[in-house]
Amino acid sequence: MSKKNIIIYSLILVFGLSAPFLFPAYKLQISILWVLTILALTWDIQGGQMGYNSFGNILFFGVGMYVCSSVQIGMFFPLSEWTASGGEKTFLHTTSQYFQGFTYGLIFAGIVPAIVAALIGYGILGLRGHYFAICTLGIGIAAGEIAGGIELIGAGQGMTVPPWPKGIGGTELRSQFFYYLCFLTVCVTFFVIRLIYQTRFGLVINAIRDNEDKAEAMGIHTMRYKIIGWVVSAFFLGIAGGLMGNMIGYIEPTEIAFAGSTYGVFMVLMAILGGKGTLWGPVIGAAVFHVFKEGFWTFFLGWQYVALGALIIVIVIFFPEGILGWFREKYPENFGEVVDEVDRTAQVELT
């Protein structure tokens, strides 16, 4: 790791660890920022690095959310009675039950979406270009509509998640706990993704983005790489979903879990804004977008979606390369692309 990297990483680490004390009023906002960063990072595996623009990654987020809380509840109480009776009013998790359930919930929240991704991947990832985009859009919305029709998980009314156990410190401790969990998850996600980009996997998914036919003609089983990429995304998205559901404390199918018109679009937008196809782009995009959104959302009260729509249009028309993409074109030497003019203009000679 170079010196510059160490400085950047330690600055972020210090900020991440001290933020709850520096900005106690914004603890929840910064927690959500970390979740959004996970969404953008995982979307970029498909959209940026692999060239498969997915509108349906929200599926894994929602599945993770529902699986997590279902496990949390179902481990100790009958799930159907919980959702029918409004949850915590009739049943109460003890402290140890709460943390035990939450741990298993998060584990399953990662695994189940990963399995879902592996199962549907072979069919869906065989589609290319806009067919893939539209198909995934359909999946995301269908998932929300279906979840809204299943009584067991509360249908359209949604369900509550187990409340923070009483007697171990109040909401202050709760928000602290979720903050650090989110921060830990985003760190793990970032470093895992950073690690796999440096392997053959990273090279091949870039090759798929540039020319998938060529990659196949060279003997690469591209489908395996595509599915594995989707499984990695789904795993972390699922965990992020589980965290988010618990943080909000309430799950609803189309507005929270399978929220195609908010988080589903946000993840695409953040990655593009920051610069898709780069490691840091989604992180920067998430930060800029979140600050912008929180700063102006109240200002645009009632007009949020008009602003969001306008923002999408402006970004894709004028900044399709994003912040980092722009810098990369402008200062390629800062991105490890050292090419001196002699080499660029050199004549090829074969003697």
Next chain:
Amino acid sequence: MDFLIFKAPILMVQASMDGILLGVLFALVAYGMALQWGVMNIINIAQGELVIMGGYIAYFMYTAGIPPAFGVIVSPIIMYFIGWSLYKTIINRVVERDMFISILATFGISILTQQLMNFVFGADVVVAQSNFGTTMLFDYSVTLPNAKIFSALVSIVFAVALVLYMKKSKLGRAIRATSQNQRAAKILGVDTEKVYAATFGINAALCGVAGSLIAITFTLHPYIGLPYTVRSFMIVIIAGLGNLPAVALSGIGLGVFEEFADYILGTEFRIAAVFLLLVVILVYRRFKLSRKREYLK
């Protein structure tokens, strides 16, 4: 549930009739999408919003005391100019670029217009009463609102008129030439910019017709545009670009499918069934093509 279908053959007839009349409407919207897809090579996610917008124009006339059926004349005219100005402000910057950019940009338009319509017309489900009465068939067991029959007829008239226009008029020929080979058309002196603007305008006008028909036969709501986009996308990928009889047939097929899904699965799963059908069709076509070692792209 309970195998309602077998117990009640009348319901089957009812569902089929409803589906056919509805499908003709879908086909009209899909034809617009096929037109712009073929000519401009963009996919318009805001297609459904254009439909709903056209519907609200008819609804607005209804609230002003004018019979909403006249919407089929007023709405396309207004929508043509809305489409034209959308092209001039936004679409002209995404056409001829990566298709994903057009998908995202029109997605932005869709989100934006949804909330704008919400402001102007409110978030309530509205309907424009046409007072056309109903036709009863088979001893009053099958009811067909005359408005639906009217809407199917109007759709057919507009579709036929459009096909004739494409064949005979100068602009129509320019549009068809551009859709076959954009570069060749440009070299031969076709003003592609004008063609694109007109195409998008015509598409919006078709959505306007469909929307005003939906206003008198079904319901309007600012946030139900996306299913119309997905329906027309589905119809286009089944029927191909620019094949009107196939578009009409798949539209009707989709309409019947939806009505049956509605009866069998229940209304709460209707939208889910539409979106799942999209996924199933795409994946089916993908496997069918991969046997020929081709890709859906």
Next chain:
Amino acid sequence: MGIILEVDQVYKHFGGVKANENVSLNVEEGSIVGLIGPNGSGKTTLFNSIVGTHPIDQGSIYFEGKEISSLPIPAVAKLGLLRTFQQTRIYEKLNCIQNMLVSSKPENDTVFNIFAKVPHNLTEKSENLLKFVGLYQKRNLRAGDLSFGQQKLLELAMALINEPKMLLLDEPTAGINPTLINGIIDRLIKVNKEFGITLLVIEHNMRVIMSLAQKIFCLAHGQLLAEGSPEQIKNDHRVIDAYLGVQ
């Protein structure tokens, strides 16, 4: 030496167009074989049929005695049968070295190999091959920034790092600066002699194909018109007629 590639009575129609009709040809291991024919005579279609871009209607194709006409593209490539394209296909946003690294042959795409580090000696190997095709100075450029001719050379190097047994080259000298053509002929002969790679070459430049190939097949209207040594082909009046359009 044995037959490495055997195309046996292959038919391929696209709708009403008979792109390949009853085409049979054999390629001996270790040889350089030319495939010529007027435009639209079905040469590239035959290449596509061999590597599995589309299924064939009838007939069979054997590579080292193994039937390959129903295998998917990556599986054919894995057997050691690679092709280059008439219109170059490279990964335009990756630099030349990365293009080479991606193309190197993985033993098998298992989960462990997928997440394995790219070995260091591979970079060295890539650089050597880039030197071989004269692109060493361009190694850090994005492949998309190379000229068309340079991309063709890169594509050749990418195929070589995969260590194929046989290479199908689709017009390797088209679009390349004429001063480089002799160099390319020389490289291709070296590829054949030193690396032991069998070559099947589509080429329109008669000078190139005559000095390169030991045996030449000529296609016209989807059918095999003539085969033989360069001398025989040069003097075959049917070939001359086909090129000049005399029926």
